[in-house]
Amino acid sequence: MNMTAIDRIFSIFHEFGHVHYGEEITQMEHIVQAAHLARLDAAPDALIAAALLHDIGQFLDDAGNAAEQRGIDARHEISGAAYLAPHFPPAVTEPVRLHVEAKRYLCSAEPGYRDALSRASELSLRLQGGPHNPQEMRDFLADPAAPDALRLRRYDDQGKRPGWQVPALESYRPLLEGLLLR
Template sequence: MHFSTADIIGLYRQAAHRIHSGERVTHLAHAWQCGRLAEKSGASLELQLASWLHDVGHLWSQPSAPTTDPAVKGHAALGSRLLEPLFGLAVSEPVRLHVLAKRYLVTTRASYARKLSPQSLRSLTHQGGHLSEDECDDFERQAFFAEAIQLRIWDDLGQKDGWFEITIQDALDQLEGLMQSVAAQCVT
């Protein structure tokens, strides 16, 4: 499967007006908000890009299906496979791990689940629910554990209706510039 940065821009252009999985924001607004939160937090360019693109597997495979649909259960792994050849592990691994990070946080932080949206709580069941102690230990040993946790937090916060401060084209231009910057780092 050949996947390019032009494909990514096309997916997010198509998603600019589609609501993100039962939430109150579009897919593009959600992606932009997550990327913006990462940027404001001083995250690396790779983690900013992972935050932007964490749901690209969902857009690629089943763009109109809700996250509770079993067909999109593997969107994180698919997104990771699509992104790794373009941007390396520092982008693809947090994307691969962001659903597992939600399951980890629900398991290890009692207050975390109370902050999730109703849609995110519904999708948690389809994503496997709580982790066992061994699964938590395995997750903590992942090379991009901390980045996945941070991405997950931004993913949960990036659902604000009305917080999209720029035009669709400006957002896509920002994404394209960020992809070019990260790709240039991968080459050097």
């Protein structure tokens, strides 16, 4: 059988979706919740896809265990965006690439944002460089993908609800197929 890019991505999600990486819910629950939040927000298809795919880098080279087990930042946002880039347009991959910078930005820009982070997000924040300094904030905002990355970050932060039943991974296949680069 010839696997498509989406088949390979879904295979990765099914292989590693049971892990928690320090959160109360599994990674599979997290990604479908983030994508569902994007749907509820009437986000464009590319941003819904980014919400679904934003953590694929966690599953490449055991990056998801890097913070808790090895005390390092494996830069899952960079490896994930690079993995997706041959298959999806920048409207999908750029918010994925920037979702960690969006967290760092929000920690500096919004009072109380950092206090609401999950324990795992707080640990990774420290390893990822902490809150932005003023120059990093300006650089981030200058990126054309920053607004979508900020929206993605909100879905990421809110998509961590134990017991919340949302549509399954497979329900996103048609959306992803419509975004594939030909």
